[in-house]
Every structure is written in structure tokens, then in C-alpha cells.
Amino acid sequence: MENVNDPVTALREDECWEHLRAHQLGRLVTRVGDVVDIFPVNYVVDGESIVFRTAEGGKLAGLTINASVLFEVDEYTADDAWSVVVRGQAHRIADEEELAAVEQLPLAPMVPTLKLNHIRITPDSVTGRSFRRGPEPGVFDVHPY
Template sequence: MGDAHGPITHLETSESWERLRSQHLGRIVTRVGDVVDIFPVNYVVDGESIVFRTAEGGKLAELTVNENVLFEVDDYDALQAWSVVVRGTAQRLEQGEEIADAEDLPLRPMAPTLKTNFVRITATEVTGRQFERGPEPNLFEVQPY
């Protein structure tokens, strides 16, 4: 694992990709002008990119205006929690071959709706942290620096 500082550990890039591969539901953050939106999406990791499907609508329109996105996935249990954030660009797949490749991925809509558009997020930065869970420190005790 990466650098540890108390209950927080910074994950190496490879560890962050492993965590991304372990889940199937994440959140994509878009920005158009002053409007920031967040959308839950089910996804798969394809190599070192993220692919999801979407219907026509706001999410796809926003990605057309500004391809820069954040993508976040997290999980937790009684002992630990983790979060991975991907900064990157999102592109709707338009070439026949890349769409055919995406159709072969194990990616199906979570809700039974028609989602004919495939989007690939190409990462420019991947960061992850793991958090050990436990009781909150006493506010009035001296904490180490």
C-alpha cells in the first residue's frame, strides 16, 4: 500500500485501479459553466479507462459541452473505507469498432432502460485513499503532529 499517515493511507495508482475494478457503481461529476452535476452510473473498467452506458439527455449533453469530468467510487465495511477519484476526459464512443468492443464488455443497465450510448472516461489522474475506521479521537486530547 501507499503512504500511511495515521488512519489514512494513500493508495498507489495500481491499487486504486484494483479498487475501481472491484465495484460497478460510481458517480460522474460534470461541469457546464457554473453548473456542477453528479450522476450515479454503473460502469466497467476496461484496461485503464472507465466505460459506462447512458441514454440521450442531460448527462450526455453536458459531456458534449465539457469533456472534463471527475469519477468517484467508494466502499466501506466495519473496519475500513476507501475512495478513488479519477480525473479525466469523457468521450462518447462513435466508431463502429469501438462500439462493438464496448458491447462485448460485461456492462448492462442497472435499471431496465434503453441506454444506447457508450462513454469512455480516459484517466489523466487517479488518486485513492483508504481510511481505517474507529472511534473519533477525543477533541480535548493533544494529538500528535
């Protein structure tokens, strides 16, 4: 039985996708060897995958070396918050038919730069949590798990 007083609640996968579809800016986490990087990227949901555009450079090179990525989107208000994490594989879209299809998506760079590479993140898992915000409880008010 779920505790309705619990300030942290796991989101169902369909709720995660709702949050992802409702937003346009997320964070891409890459890892090459011992170097972990995080990049803000604007994106669009295409079916049950994430598509974004990028220029030539370190982000694209890193994805070529290690396609395993994390993608995170979150939001908060005074009363609540949520976070969704997509773990998956990123690949540059090279197939002409797939490229023609994603070029029709409502995805344009947020800054006036050329971003000619379309990247698709295919999820291995999609998880999320929602948080009820409030003051920190007293040390003796916390119930054991």
C-alpha cells in the same frame, strides 16, 4: 517513513485500479458553466479507462459541452473505508471498431431503460485513499504534523 498509526493512507495507482475493477457502481461528476451535477452510473473498467452507458439527455449533453469529469467509487465497513477518484476526459464512443469492442464488455443498464450511448473516461489522474475507521481522538491525543 510512513506512520502506521495514521488513519489515512494514500493508495498506489495499481491499488486504485483493483478497487475500480472490483465494483460496478460509481458517481460521475460533470460541470457545465456554473452548474455541477453528480450522477450514479454503473460501469466497467476497460484496460485503464472507465466505460459506461447513458441515454440521450442532460448527462450526455453536459459531456458534449465539457468533457472534463470526475468519477468516484468508494466503500466502507465498520473497520475501514476507501475512496478512488478518477479525473479525466469523457467522450462518446463513435468509432465502429471501438464500439463493437465495448459492446462485448459485461455492461448492461441497471434499470430497464435504453442506454444506447457508450461513454469512455480516459484518466488524466487516478488517486485514492484508504481510511482506518475508529472513534474520534481526544483533542490532546492528536499529534502535530
